[in-house]
Amino acid sequence: MTALVASALKPAGHSFAAADFFAPLLDLGLKASADKEVRMPFQPQRFERAVLAVTGQPLSAILESRCSAYAAAKTPPQKAQCVRELMAALDAEMDAETGQEVMARCACIGPGVIDRALAIQQEASDLDDLLVQLNAVHIGGGQLRLEDDTIHATYEHCYCGSVNRTRTPIPGPYCACSCGWYARLFEALLGRPVEVELLSSIIQGDPQCRFAIRIG
Numbered sequence: 001m002t003a004l005v006a007s008a009l010k011p012a013g014h015s016f017a018a019a020d021f022f023a024p025l026l027d028l029g030l031k032a033s034a035d036k037e038v039r040m041p042f043q044p045q046r047f048e049r050a051v052l053a054v055t056g057q058p059l060s061a062i063l064e065s066r067c068s069a070y071a072a073a074k075t076p077p078q079k080a081q082c083v084r085e086l087m088a089a090l091d092a093e094m095d096a097e098t099g100q101e102v103m104a105r106c107a108c109i110g111p112g113v114i115d116r117a118l119a120i121q122q123e124a125s126d127l128d129d130l131l132v133q134l135n136a137v138h139i140g141g142g143q144l145r146l147e148d149d150t151i152h153a154t155y156e157h158c159y160c161g162s163v164n165r166t167r168t169p170i171p172g173p174y175c176a177c178s179c180g181w182y183a184r185l186f187e188a189l190l191g192r193p194v195e196v197e198l199l200s201s202i203i204q205g206d207p208q209c210r211f212a213i214r215i216g
Contacts, residue, residue, distance in 0.1 A: 040108045042083055042162040044071055050105035054098060062089050070162075080166035087172030099173040104180030113139060114188045121189055130189070140185065141209075149216030153182060155209035158202045170203040182213050190215055 044067035048059055059067065066089050070082035090099045117139055124130035131144040131151065143154040155178075158164035163174070179196040186194045195214045200206035 040159050040161060042070065042079075042160065043106065043108065044068075046106050046108070047086075047102070050102045053105060054102050055094070060089075060093060063093065076162075076165040080163045080168070080170065083163050083174060084166075084168070084170050087170060087174050091172045096173065100176040100179070103173045103176035104183065106177045107180030107184060108177070109181045109184050114185060117185060117189055140182065149214060151186065151213040151215060153211040153213060155202070158209065160203070163203050166203070169205050175201045175203065175209070178209065179211065182211055186213055186215065 047067060048064075051057070051059055051063065063086065066082060066086040070079060070086065073079045073082050090102065094102070116137070117134060120133045120137070120139075121130055124133055128146055131146055134140050135142050135144055141153055141155045141159075143152075143156075145152050160177075163170050175198050179198055182196045183194055186196075192215075197212045197214070199210040199212055200208060202209050
């Protein structure tokens with residue numbers, strides 16, 4: 001599987017303000033259980049803003065049509081198929097790095113979860129303790145651990161309500177949104193750039209979603 005990487009503070013050649021792209025939505029600061037699923041759906045408007053910010057251009061006709069089809073979709077399988085077709089179109093129009101940057105900017109992390117994490121940080125004795133406390137309240141998936149200069153994160157199920165009920169893999173850079181989620185969180189906590197690599201993805205056929213967050 002091709003690795004997806006997101007760098008938090010300085011995307012190549014672009015600058016942006018977090019408030020422009022990350023509205024308060026359901027996020028990983030809310031615990032998922034077997035009978036209460038956390039949903040972080042794809043947002044076409046955020047995608048449109050991300051494409052404009054990264055490329056300097058509005059959506060192409062094909063990307064706009066794919067977003068419109070997603071907005072009109074009613075059922076989870078329909079939405080997943082629209083996302084699949086949108087990612088195929090994105091791959092056709094942009095190189096892999098640009099497509100990943102677009103999707104990283106689509107991360108649905110709002111100021112609420114970051115503020116909560118910052119408050120927890122004030123009580124933590126060190127980074128290891130911070131990760132323990134974040135795990136306790138399920139910020140970041142509940143399985144954060146530090147190894148040397150890398151934080152490892154794992155999801156046992158997909159948190160994206162737009163695609164997590166499909167059995168057909170979603171190709172392309174879609175999961176870079178989760179790389180962007182972790183990048184924004186740990187940029188805020190550590191006050192410096194981090195690099196996030198997607199190691200495996202449930203919606204691409206893997207048993208878990210795994211990320212390496214390099215902080216050194």
